[in-house]
Amino acid sequence: MARTNSDSGLDVTGLPIGVVARDLGLSQDLLRKWEARYGFPEPGRNAHGERVYPQAQVDRLRLIKRLLDAGLRPAHVVPQGDAALRALINEQAPPSLPAEDGPIEPMFDLLREHDVPALEARLQAELLRGGLEAFVRDVAIPMTEAVGRAWSQGELDVFEEHIYTEAIGRLLRNGIAEVSHARGRPRVVLTTLPDERHGLGLLFVAAMLSQRGARCLSLGTEMPIPEIARVVRVMHADIVGLSFSSVYPHRLIGATLRELRGQLGEGPEIWAGGGGVANLQHSVRLRGVRLFTSIDDAQVALTRWSEVQAQG
Amino acid sequence: MARTNSDSGLDVTGLPIGVVARDLGLSQDLLRKWEARYGFPEPGRNAHGERVYPQAQVDRLRLIKRLLDAGLRPAHVVPQGDAALRALINEQAPPSLPAEDGPIEPMFDLLREHDVPALEARLQAELLRGGLEAFVRDVAIPMTEAVGRAWSQGELDVFEEHIYTEAIGRLLRNGIAEVSHARGRPRVVLTTLPDERHGLGLLFVAAMLSQRGARCLSLGTEMPIPEIARVVRVMHADIVGLSFSSVYPHRLIGATLRELRGQLGEGPEIWAGGGGVANLQHSVRLRGVRLFTSIDDAQVALTRWSEVQAQG
DNA sequence: ACTTCACTTTGTCCAGGACAGATGCAGACC
DNA sequence: GGTCTGCATCTGTCCTGGACAAAGTGAAGT
Numbered sequence: 001m002a003r004t005n006s007d008s009g010l011d012v013t014g015l016p017i018g019v020v021a022r023d024l025g026l027s028q029d030l031l032r033k034w035e036a037r038y039g040f041p042e043p044g045r046n047a048h049g050e051r052v053y054p055q056a057q058v059d060r061l062r063l064i065k066r067l068l069d070a071g072l073r074p075a076h077v078v079p080q081g082d083a084a085l086r087a088l089i090n091e092q093a094p095p096s097l098p099a100e101d102g103p104i105e106p107m108f109d110l111l112r113e114h115d116v117p118a119l120e121a122r123l124q125a126e127l128l129r130g131g132l133e134a135f136v137r138d139v140a141i142p143m144t145e146a147v148g149r150a151w152s153q154g155e156l157d158v159f160e161e162h163i164y165t166e167a168i169g170r171l172l173r174n175g176i177a178e179v180s181h182a183r184g185r186p187r188v189v190l191t192t193l194p195d196e197r198h199g200l201g202l203l204f205v206a207a208m209l210s211q212r213g214a215r216c217l218s219l220g221t222e223m224p225i226p227e228i229a230r231v232v233r234v235m236h237a238d239i240v241g242l243s244f245s246s247v248y249p250h251r252l253i254g255a256t257l258r259e260l261r262g263q264l265g266e267g268p269e270i271w272a273g274g275g276g277v278a279n280l281q282h283s284v285r286l287r288g289v290r291l292f293t294s295i296d297d298a299q300v301a302l303t304r305w306s307e308v309q310a311q312g
Numbered sequence: 313m314a315r316t317n318s319d320s321g322l323d324v325t326g327l328p329i330g331v332v333a334r335d336l337g338l339s340q341d342l343l344r345k346w347e348a349r350y351g352f353p354e355p356g357r358n359a360h361g362e363r364v365y366p367q368a369q370v371d372r373l374r375l376i377k378r379l380l381d382a383g384l385r386p387a388h389v390v391p392q393g394d395a396a397l398r399a400l401i402n403e404q405a406p407p408s409l410p411a412e413d414g415p416i417e418p419m420f421d422l423l424r425e426h427d428v429p430a431l432e433a434r435l436q437a438e439l440l441r442g443g444l445e446a447f448v449r450d451v452a453i454p455m456t457e458a459v460g461r462a463w464s465q466g467e468l469d470v471f472e473e474h475i476y477t478e479a480i481g482r483l484l485r486n487g488i489a490e491v492s493h494a495r496g497r498p499r500v501v502l503t504t505l506p507d508e509r510h511g512l513g514l515l516f517v518a519a520m521l522s523q524r525g526a527r528c529l530s531l532g533t534e535m536p537i538p539e540i541a542r543v544v545r546v547m548h549a550d551i552v553g554l555s556f557s558s559v560y561p562h563r564l565i566g567a568t569l570r571e572l573r574g575q576l577g578e579g580p581e582i583w584a585g586g587g588g589v590a591n592l593q594h595s596v597r598l599r600g601v602r603l604f605t606s607i608d609d610a611q612v613a614l615t616r617w618s619e620v621q622a623q624g
Numbered sequence: 625a626c627t628t629c630a631c632t633t634t635g636t637c638c639a640g641g642a643c644a645g646a647t648g649c650a651g652a653c654c
Numbered sequence: 655g656g657t658c659t660g661c662a663t664c665t666g667t668c669c670t671g672g673a674c675a676a677a678g679t680g681a682a683g684t
Contacts, residue, residue, distance in 0.1 A: 018667075022506060023536065028668080029636060036671090037634085048643070050668060073678085074634065114547060116529065117494045159543040162503075162531045170489065173482045182429045191474075194334060217428065219474045224335065231471040235426060251635085251677065330636070340637080342666060348640085349665085360674070362637060385647080386665065563646065563666085 014044060014052040024058070024065055025247060038078040063089065066152050069246045071279050104143050111147070111164055112156070120167050132175045136207045140168055141295060144200055165200060172203040176210050176218070184215040186238035186305055189231050191219040193242065193256055201243035201274045205298050209241075212302055216241075225256065229263040239269045239305070241298075244276030253280060261288050271301060326356060326364040336370070336377055337559060350390040371466075375401065378464050381558040383591050416455050423459070423476055424468070432479050444487045448519045452480055453607060456512055477512065484515040488522045488530070496527040498550035498617055501543050503531040505554065505568055513555035513586045517610050521553075524614055528553075537568065541575040551581045551617070553610075556588030565592060573600050583613060 021028045031051075035041055041061060043051040053061075063085040067077045070092050077088070103126055110119040127135045147164050150156040188209055190202040199221040206216040217235060232240055240260070244253055253276060261270060273292035280291070292298055333340045343363075347353055353373060355363040365373075375397040379389045382404050389400070415438055422431040439447045459476050462468040500521055502514040511533040518528040529547060544552055552572070556565055565588060573582060585604035592603070604610055 016668090019506075027636075030634090032669085033635075048668085075632095120489070157542060158539045159531055159535060162535065163529070166485075166530060166532055170482075170485045173478075174486065177432070177482065194331075217475070218478060219471055220478055223471060223474065227470045230469060249635090255676095328637090339667075341668080344638085345666075360637085387663095561666090 014054040015058060017043075017051045017053070020053045020058055020061070024061055026061075026065065034074070034078050038075070040078055060085065062152075067092065069279075071250070102142075103139055104146055107139075107143060108146060108150075111160055114160070114163070116163060116167070119164075120171075123167060123171055127171055127175060131211075132179060132207050133211050135175070136172070136204050137295065140172065140207075141204060144168070169200065169203060172200075172207055173218075176203070176206050176216065179207075180210045181213060181215055184210075184213045185309070186214055186302075187235060188214050188216045188239045188241050189219060189228070189235060189237040190216055190241040190243075191223040191228060192221040192244070193248075193260075194222045194224055195252075196244060196248045196276075197221050198243065198245040198247070198274075201245070202241065204295055205241055205243070205273065208295060208298055209302055212299070214302060225260050225263060228260060232264060232268050237268055239271055240264070242270065242272045243274040244272060246275035246279055248274075248276040250276065250280060253277070254286065257286055257289050261286070269305070271298065273298065326366040327370060329355070329363045329365070332365045332370055332373070336373055338373075338377065346386070346390050350387070352390055372397065374464075379404065381591075383562070414454075415451055416458055419451075419455060420458060420462075423472055426472070426475070428475060428479065431476075432483075435479060435483055439483055439487060443523075444491060444519050445523050447487070448484070448516050449607065452484065452519075453516060456480070481512065481515060484512075484519055485530075488515070488518050488528065491519075492522045493525060493527055496522075496525045497621070498526055498614075499547060500526050500528045500551045500553050501531060501540070501547060501549040502528055502553040502555075503535040503540060504533040504556070505560075505572075506534045506536055507564075508556060508560045508588075509533050510555065510557040510559070510586075513557070514553065516607055517553055517555070517585065520607060520610055521614055524611070526614060537572050537575060540572060544576060544580050549580055551583055552576070554582065554584045555586040556584060558587035558591055560586075560588040562588065562592060565589065566598065569598055569601050573598070581617070583610065585610065 015023075017028050017031060020026075021031055031041065035043070041053060041057045043053040043057065046052050060082055063082070064077050064080075067085065067088055068074060072088070077085070080088070103122075107119060107122050107126075110122060123139070126139045130138065143164075147156060147161055151158070151161045188206075190206050192199060192202065202218055202221075206218050210216050217231075217237070219231065223231075228240060231237065242257075242260075253272075257270065257272060264270070270289045271292060272289060273295075277291050278293045290297075290301060292301070327335075329340050329343055332338075333343055343353065347355070353365060353369045355365040355369065358364050372394055375394070376389050376392075379397065379400055380386060384400070389397070392400070415434075419431060419434050419438075422434060435451070438451045442450065455476075459468060459473055463470070463473045500518075502518050504511060504514065514530055514533075518530050522528050529543075529549070531543065535543075540552060543549065554569075554572075565584075569582065569584060576582070582601045583604060584601060585607075589603050590605045602609075602613060604613070
């Protein structure tokens with residue numbers, strides 16, 4: 001005599017729209033519009049007529065979000081079934097796995113075994129072995145990419161990603177603190193704009209630049225634009241470094257960078273990087289903003305900055 | 313022949329509703345409802361008929377938000393003018409200023425002068441002088457409260473608060489790493505729920521408990537409830553420590569804690585603390601959840617936990 | 625190739641309404 | 655006095671259905 005939810009005419013197992021929107025990083029309005037325009041998602045309703053999203057639909061939405069972040073268009077993606085979505089993802093992903101004999105693989109295993117002390121020790125050892133710059137290039141960045149990929153494919157839990165972020169963040173901050181000069185040049189302010197919560201990229205850049213004599217001030221994430229302008233003024237910064245992950249809405253990058261450019265005045269340079277910038281249409285050309293697609297670009301730019309300063 | 317915005321019949325200087333809502337931590341729906349119910353805010357409209365909030369109204373909304381976070385009711389607060397709001401805030405605030413001869417005052421000055429290296433050095437010295445536990449109780453917590461108070465009164469910029477957070481966070485994480493035992497008991501998982509981005513409190517607790525032999529795993533902020541349950545299961549944690557700042561919506565604390573309690577099963581304890589818990593109505597009694605109003609409660613609870621374990 | 629321009633797509637905002645859960649208060653009861 | 659109970663009010667979130675600007679697309683013209 002089992003009585004399931006579907007027997008009652010109501011699908012009451014699932015998550016409310018507010019939770020789904022927050023977890024996916026989409027607005028409630030947008031979820032409703034997709035439902036009206038593309039027929040998906042198609043949540044059940046609770047006794048009060050409110051949308052209730054089954055877990056399966058939330059999972060599919062996560063795949064959709066990932067493809068949209070990679071630059072595909074909603075009409076091509078949102079109506080697709082699970083199989084088609086996975087096929088699209090396989091097309092997208094360059095299957096550049098980390099070398100099996102490299103340092104990434106064993107650390108990844110430690111993370112999956114949740115052996116936090118061992119993971120931290122291993123990372124620390126790698127840092128000491130090759131120095132900060134090599135550590136960032138050969139360990140931190142590939143490992144972060146591997147973790148991100150594994151997470152988005154459901155092979156890694158959210159908490160495992162958090163464990164990694166905590167560990168690598170602590171190491172990098174300490175590394176930066178050790179090599180940082182109190183009076184170096186240029187002075188670089190590093191942060192992200194509102195709605196961008198991923199700050200690891202900033203640490204990579206801060207490590208690279210600090211190692212080479214720049215004086216980096218890391219402000220963490222989600223700094224309002226007027227506030228960035230104020231810091232730059234107060235601290236007499238030469239450069240503002242911004243990071244955009246691929247989750248950051250593409251359409252906003254151009255507009256917000258222009259806004260910041262306007263508020264900063266002529267002097268300070270703006271350097272922007274991260275996955276969101278790499279996905280950007282090249283049509284977005286911004287005067288007075290340098291776009292980086294790789295961490296090496298930042299080093300090149302730093303060298304050039306120093307040369308120009310020496311000449312001027 | 314100056315032509316101001318008001319001449320044109322449109323008030324076009326200000327922020328759109330989306331930005332205001334995000335910056336204040338309020339929903340767009342709520343801003344519109346306040347406007348309809350209480351007559352405030354009363355934004356201008358741009359050429360397209362969209363709300364445009366002048367800076368002055370955003371500032372007043374910030375005062376309002378602060379009073380609501382302290383537990384006042386919207387009908388008493390939202391319609392008030394600036395003067396009345398400031399009066400209410402003065403009633404609220406216990407003017408417990410830091411002792412002038414204590415360690416807080418000079419560090420606060422360093423922060424206001426943006427002398428980051430000196431601030432970090434000073435904090436480091438305090439940590440070495442008295443040890444981790446005294447540092448947390450006598451320096452980190454009072455300083456954090458002072459910074460928060462100064463920020464909410466507009467005496468400190470957002471970026472100055474971020475600078476402080478970065479500095480104190482790095483010190484605490486290192487301190488925790490140094491005293492942490494790989495095999496201590498109890499095992500504590502520390503995190504915050506979604507929508508709660510303030511994680512400093514977790515570091516305070518982690519420092520206290522690690523110092524006394526517990527094994528703390530700090531997962532950072534905004535961990536979904538099912539994910540917390542998974543960590544606890546995988547890591548065989550004895551205790552889940554949660555932090556709620558006063559910004560976290562009070563109404564949600566009870567419901568989410570009950571939800572977590574249900575998903576955790578019988579074994580693990582739940583400890584919750586932070587400004588949000590302190591403001592909570594005592595009517596919210598939760599079985600199987602321990603509420604802390606002070607950092608000392610955590611220490612007491614740890615001692616008691618160890619006793620019970622020894623007996624059992 | 626490279627602009628121009630009309631057309632389509634897409635995310636956000638709007639109005640006004642409904643309602644559940646919390647909060648506060650008056651009165652009953654111990 | 656203290657505590658409970660029921661009721662009215664308050665308050666945040668969700669609903670529908672519509673409008674529109676900015677970004678993206680593609681075809682035609684230079």
